[in-house]
Amino acid sequence: FQIVNGYFVHYFAPQEMPVFPKNVIFVIDRSGSMAGRKIEQTRDALLKILQDLRPEDHFNFITFNSKVVEWKSSLLQATAENVASAAGFVQTFSASGGTDINHALLTAVSVLDKAQRLPERSVSMIILLTDGQPTSGE
Secondary structure: OEEEOOEEEOOOOOOOOOOOOEEEEEEEEOOHHHOOHHHHHHHHHHHHHHHHOOOOOEEEEEEEOOOEEEOOOOOEEOOHHHHHHHHHHHHOOOOOOOOOHHHHHHHHHHHHHHOOOOOOOOEEEEEEEOOOOOOOOO
């Protein structure tokens, strides 16, 4: 257990399980309702998660409000240089606009579908960080 920003966090990972490389798309809500403490907590969480990526992992960010924006055009390997660049990007997050969750998630699925040269035995995942309900799009 760990206390992070006043919240209890429990990590669970069975010791016997093999560790597979991850292909992660972070889908980040930057709509107006995320202003203030919520966007700060999102930045803090992402900076911690970035530190935990392993060099064989691949990742990308999709941010959304009324518009969906891909940080990079493809998944990047979690090299020290790419993680440092991502941390800089995370620091720029600001909140405004509506919340088009559907378009953001469909974009994330498309990015994973098009991904090439990923480790043969890897696990793909989408991590959605949002505070609420869609207010724009479908």
